[in-house]
Amino acid sequence: MHRYPFPIPFGWFQVGYPEDFPIGQPKPLYYFGRHLVAWRDESGEVHVQAAFCPHLGAHLGHGGTVEGCEIKCPFHGWKFDGTGANTEIPYSERTNRKARIETLPVLERNGLVMAWYHPYGEPPRWDVPEIPEFGDHPDFSTVLRTDYRIDACWQEMSENGVDSAHFRYVHNTASVPDIVHYETDGHESDMRSSQKFPTPRGVMEGRIDSHSYGPGISLVWFTGIIDTVNLACTTPIDAARCDIRFNFRFRTMGDEKTTTNVGRAFVAEVDKQVREDRPIWEHKAHLVRPALADNDGPFTKFRRWASQFYAEPVGDERLVYPPPYWEDRMDDAPAKSTASARHGGE
Ligand code: FES
Ligand SMILES: [Fe+2]
Structure with missing residues (x-):
């Protein structure tokens, strides 16, 4: 299976x-x-x-x-x-x-x-653009990297971007972000959203602009607290596991030290978000026909875009694709819910 x-x-x-x-x-x-x-x-x-x-x-x-x-x-x-x-x-x-x-x-x-x-060895269908902020750009910091190995396929993780409502509930953002634009064009997709970030100085309005070049590379711009660009790469290990590598650069603000400190805090926030997403991704079922609300993000459009990257047949024998039963992971449930349930019972 x-x-x-x-x-x-x-x-x-x-x-x-x-x-x-x-x-x-x-x-x-x-x-x-x-x-x-x-x-x-x-x-x-x-x-x-x-x-x-x-x-x-x-x-x-x-x-x-x-x-x-x-x-x-x-x-x-x-x-x-x-x-x-x-x-x-x-x-x-x-x-x-x-x-x-x-x-x-x-x-x-x-x-x-x-x-x-390409599974059949076909030659490249598009090129990887040169991104000026990842060259010798005078206004941007040196790169900060994070990486993750995740038991989920590319499409399931990538769908996270158009899933606006989860930011509020999984990542505790101050509100559900607003996707103001989502367009696809060939192997590229482009999304703009506005989001309220909780910061030590109160809630700040920010923007996230994300541009994908095929399934492997997304360039994600965060503006608001500190201009940050994340070159986010997802690489399939096999059909059910991926490596994610994030490469962050920050627009320098004043001295190097301030930039690095604010940058590190920002990376820690994104790192926290991936750790929050991870148990959902790894334990969720893939639903071929999800039940959506009016205000859910552009899932259908995203899935149509994603489908072009499969040269081999996509399975159609089921509507629900659950994970295997991972006996050794039954204790993985997030600590916060376990703790509150225990306290509630006392
Ligand atoms: S040379 Fe014999 S296996 Fe490579
Ligand atoms: Fe997420």
Whole structure:
């Protein structure tokens, strides 16, 4: 039984940071339900390839070595280049042209290493934009990062953005935010909302503008307390788990120290929100036909947009997709509700 009706979406996804891939050290990765190897060649280019050597299946990320612009298998010394072609068999005159390693397109941009995943190996359908705030922008702070591994699929977590009402009830915002604009255009979607943020100095009016480039990348602007931009990346580990990486930069206000302090407080607030979302995401059922209220966000439009990223069939055998029964997680219920229930009974 599948956790979700959805297969793994295609798109550009973050697989790490530039420093995760030093020259000459192949690294095993597991994303998109596949064993992969990532390696940086001596010219500085990063490659992401299927992990298993086509000769007899050794994992190139466990003991493989980089020689120039080739990766060498630890098992029998065969070499492959960044396109996946076999370039040398040390104990044979000829190479093996059929021995090709599946290779994912890679981009290093905005301080991230991204790979294009498509289940049938189709080439990229769009590009990843350069985001000026993530280059050497004079008005923006250095980056602050957070990351999470979550037992939920991309679509379920991403739907959180259009779910305006949950901010009030899960995140305790002062009111239900107002989604003033939500439009989709091809692989992009654009949302603007206004929100009341609780701050130590009282409730402040703020805005959240979120622009998505396919399922893997969203650029989220927060304005109000401190201008903040979050390059938010979600990468499927498989069809039911994801890595989330947030990259925050702040418009510098006065001195570096003030910016960092206010920035850190802001990151802590977003971090708190993810921790509040997490038990809902991990334990909720996916409902194919949710019962919605008049003022709920644009769920239908979001789901229509999301559906374009599935090349493989979407399950249609059920209307309700519950999680598995996780016996070891029965104590995960949020502390606040457990505590108040206990106190109430005393
Ligand atoms: S398994 Fe890679 S060279 Fe033999
Ligand atoms: Fe949330």
